[in-house]
Amino acid sequence: MTALLQYHSAPASRLTSIGSLAADCLKLEVATYPKPGLVSHVDNGAHHDMDFALLIRGAKTLEPWFDDLAAAGAAGAGMDRLRAIGIEAERAMLAATGGVNTHRGAIFGLGLLCAAAGFRQAYAIPLPLGRIIAERWGEAILSGPLPLRSHGAEACRRHGVGGARLEAAQGQPAVYDIALPALRAGRAATGNEEAARVHACLALIAAVADTNLLHRGGATGLAFAQREARTFMAAGGVGQPNWKARAAAIHDAFVARNLSPGGCADLLAMALFVDREEA
Numbered sequence: 001m002t003a004l005l006q007y008h009s010a011p012a013s014r015l016t017s018i019g020s021l022a023a024d025c026l027k028l029e030v031a032t033y034p035k036p037g038l039v040s041h042v043d044n045g046a047h048h049d050m051d052f053a054l055l056i057r058g059a060k061t062l063e064p065w066f067d068d069l070a071a072a073g074a075a076g077a078g079m080d081r082l083r084a085i086g087i088e089a090e091r092a093m094l095a096a097t098g099g100v101n102t103h104r105g106a107i108f109g110l111g112l113l114c115a116a117a118g119f120r121q122a123y124a125i126p127l128p129l130g131r132i133i134a135e136r137w138g139e140a141i142l143s144g145p146l147p148l149r150s151h152g153a154e155a156c157r158r159h160g161v162g163g164a165r166l167e168a169a170q171g172q173p174a175v176y177d178i179a180l181p182a183l184r185a186g187r188a189a190t191g192n193e194e195a196a197r198v199h200a201c202l203a204l205i206a207a208v209a210d211t212n213l214l215h216r217g218g219a220t221g222l223a224f225a226q227r228e229a230r231t232f233m234a235a236g237g238v239g240q241p242n243w244k245a246r247a248a249a250i251h252d253a254f255v256a257r258n259l260s261p262g263g264c265a266d267l268l269a270m271a272l273f274v275d276r277e278e279a
């Protein structure tokens, strides 16, 4: 694959559009209600330091960094280079949000999808983006530096889950196997894009070991969140007549317990990106 890099270069306009699509997907995720415990255009969920405007500001700030990641992917960058850009993007996000971590997980997961999209466009390789991530960067993701004190790393150590790193190294299975089919089923059931996003979000919460839920609520919090989401999905998700009231009741129950599945919010945005990029 590396030899190809000397002879091909990616069309700049297509690469530029990757950052804008990624930022749009982050904005669409925020503009989705009811998402249990999460911030939306309606309320701040279980968050005291974030609101809709702050998350939109965070998303806008990241657009050029997603473009840089796409360009780096197109240029054949290894994980060290992507990590360096990701750390700069984290700094830019924190500067724009007054120090609030709005999108650290998204910089990582969506950033890797952008790098894979750049690579795929540059070499016209018709593989799913998740597979490109796993094959090109999977090993380096798992063997890379581990933050000692991040909430996610702590939750992984304590509860034996894989978190954002393992998801990415395995080619984003929650995006491909859970969120995308749910997004499409939600669309087919309702013809409504926001309802389809709610359906995908609840499907993710039902299945993913979100380290934010573990950090805030421990194993009990994660089990509660998964049980609520599974009951909602088993009753038909957004296919049930009173779906909005039921999803809003789950949202209220998460807020009352201070639970917020920030990882599932990121995975929803990532599914929206793959849905568009691989269409």
Ligand SMILES: CC(C)(COP(=O)(O)OP(=O)(O)OC[C@H]1O[C@@H](n2cnc3c(N)ncnc32)[C@H](O[C@H]2O[C@H](COP(=O)(O)OP(=O)(O)OP(=O)(O)O)[C@@H](O)[C@H]2O)[C@@H]1O)[C@@H](O)C(=O)NCCC(=O)NCCS
Pocket: 069, 082, 083, 084, 085, 086, 087, 101, 102, 103, 104, 105, 106, 107, 108, 109, 111, 112, 115, 147, 150, 151, 152, 153, 154, 162, 163, 164, 165, 167, 208, 209, 210, 211, 212, 215, 216, 260, 262, 263, 264, 266, 267
């Ligand atoms: C590899 C890193 C992602 C670091 O990961 P780690 O797990 O060690 O650390 P965290 O800082 O906790 O970040 C992980 C974030 O990933 C999201 N996430 C959680 N579970 C999953 C999952 N199962 N699958 C995928 N993604 C998941 C989640 O992000 C969202 O939550 C953020 C809010 O988090 P936090 O501030 O902890 O939460 P609060 O509850 O609000 O805190 P308090 O108010 O209680 O204090 C929000 O940002 C969402 O995005 C996890 O938080 C990575 O950061 C890394 O290595 N970076 C280096 C740069 C790099 O390599 N970049 C790659 C470039 S392509």
Ligand SMILES: Nc1ncnc2[nH]cnc12
Pocket: 029, 030, 037, 038, 039, 040, 045, 047, 050, 055, 102, 103, 260, 262, 265, 266
């Ligand atoms: N909508 C949202 N609410 C809270 N945390 C998030 N992280 C990413 N999107 C989020």
